[in-house]
Amino acid sequence: MSHDHHTADATLTNDRAHVFHSWSAQAEISPLPIAGAEGSWMWDFDGNRYLDFSSQLINVNLGHQHPKLVAAIQEAAGRLCTVAPIHADPERSEAARLIAEVAPAGMEKVFFTNGGAEATENAMRMARLHTGKHKILAAYRSYHGATSGSIAATGDPRRWPSEPSVPGIVHFSGPYLYRSSFHAATEAEECERSLAHLDEVVMFEGASTIAAIILEPVVGTNGILVPPPGYLQGVRDLCDRHGIVLIADEVMAGFGRCGEWFSIQRWGVTPDLICFAKGVNSGYVPLGGVILSDAIAETFDHRVYPGGLTYSGHPLACASAVASIGIFREEDVLGQARALGDAIGPALEKIAANHPVVGEVRGLGAFWAIELVRDRETREMLVPYNAAGADAKPMQELLGACRERGVWPFTHFNRLHVTPPLTTSLADLETGLAAIDDALTVVDRYASS
Numbered sequence: 001m002s003h004d005h006h007t008a009d010a011t012l013t014n015d016r017a018h019v020f021h022s023w024s025a026q027a028e029i030s031p032l033p034i035a036g037a038e039g040s041w042m043w044d045f046d047g048n049r050y051l052d053f054s055s056q057l058i059n060v061n062l063g064h065q066h067p068k069l070v071a072a073i074q075e076a077a078g079r080l081c082t083v084a085p086i087h088a089d090p091e092r093s094e095a096a097r098l099i100a101e102v103a104p105a106g107m108e109k110v111f112f113t114n115g116g117a118e119a120t121e122n123a124m125r126m127a128r129l130h131t132g133k134h135k136i137l138a139a140y141r142s143y144h145g146a147t148s149g150s151i152a153a154t155g156d157p158r159r160w161p162s163e164p165s166v167p168g169i170v171h172f173s174g175p176y177l178y179r180s181s182f183h184a185a186t187e188a189e190e191c192e193r194s195l196a197h198l199d200e201v202v203m204f205e206g207a208s209t210i211a212a213i214i215l216e217p218v219v220g221t222n223g224i225l226v227p228p229p230g231y232l233q234g235v236r237d238l239c240d241r242h243g244i245v246l247i248a249d250e251v252m253a254g255f256g257r258c259g260e261w262f263s264i265q266r267w268g269v270t271p272d273l274i275c276f277a278k279g280v281n282s283g284y285v286p287l288g289g290v291i292l293s294d295a296i297a298e299t300f301d302h303r304v305y306p307g308g309l310t311y312s313g314h315p316l317a318c319a320s321a322v323a324s325i326g327i328f329r330e331e332d333v334l335g336q337a338r339a340l341g342d343a344i345g346p347a348l349e350k351i352a353a354n355h356p357v358v359g360e361v362r363g364l365g366a367f368w369a370i371e372l373v374r375d376r377e378t379r380e381m382l383v384p385y386n387a388a389g390a391d392a393k394p395m396q397e398l399l400g401a402c403r404e405r406g407v408w409p410f411t412h413f414n415r416l417h418v419t420p421p422l423t424t425s426l427a428d429l430e431t432g433l434a435a436i437d438d439a440l441t442v443v444d445r446y447a448s449s
């Protein structure tokens, strides 16, 4: 018997009975049933509306239900839903051409995946095969996905339950001036010292054993850490000195989030491999991939690449990427992201001035973090690193206060991230930031002023 499953009750009942959720203790969650979304807003079945300041998982860069993107997917579905990766497909060919066009020069080929983890997984495989070396260096305070290799590369507590993980992945500390691992007081010191540290890790591990360094050029979930000037070029130079492949994980920072096609382009640095997903098509259909330098691509001209996926270059997903890149150009979405950055930066500085609980605000484009502390002098985090349960209560209170005020932000550890769709209007931005400003008063009491 058929029944209407588009109700709050049916959605929640079936979810609780049958859906096994990511990253959750199943009996302890109560997901909000979402009835619809448009632009920067989403709403539940009771008509409560929320400004989506997290762009879902920082992937809905064009906002929800962009009419041209929806139409392109509908049209592509009517034409040809799928063909296997062994065939050439018009949508896949065009998506690859367009992605190569926006990538740095000398990166002409694209290997498509279903998402970010498969992208980093394959990038590491390519680097190992290309160099004939094994080890991968990855940063602490990073996230690269939840498959075995990508979670092993991840430099945050999400890796711990999957250990012992695949061998040969070594972590290093990247730049983060506010909580410097190097006792640095300036950006220049942080840059110099974090590069010296990486140099030392390469020396201790042995350059002849290291296939790749993987990093998020602008670190996402782990804090929106914008690198100091010169850092990425320094890593590039180090890689060149030692024959190490530089993998830029642009899954979150790419496709406009930082006001560039790829965040690393802001510093004029060209990596050897770029991982992308999320913003490539705003997640309307699952898609990710790796963009290869010409040199790495040539390695596989006459040697089989030993990796693949049934849905590599899925036509429907690729059609949505083609449409998405077209929309970015027609609507100057990169310009919109930069304009959001110009508005968010000063607004967050004002919010910081209003609230003793704010330790630092930082970011660029539509990619910002508010870092919360108990004490501005000692920089003690509002909640401890990896806090859960009662320890995380202040952040839960803040999240609740935001939602009550109609904003759905992204929170992680002691931070609230402001990461709206790149197409968010300045009026909606102002509404959302005012709500966050107000919500922060709820947690000011935890801070010594």
Ligand SMILES: Cc1ncc(COP(=O)(O)O)c(C=O)c1O
Residues within 6 Å of the ligand: 057, 114, 115, 116, 117, 118, 120, 143, 144, 145, 146, 216, 220, 221, 249, 250, 251, 252, 253, 277, 278, 288
């Ligand atoms: C930088 C980065 N890399 C990789 C991933 C993994 O992507 P996915 O969840 O699509 O597998 C993410 C997801 O948040 C990410 O932020």
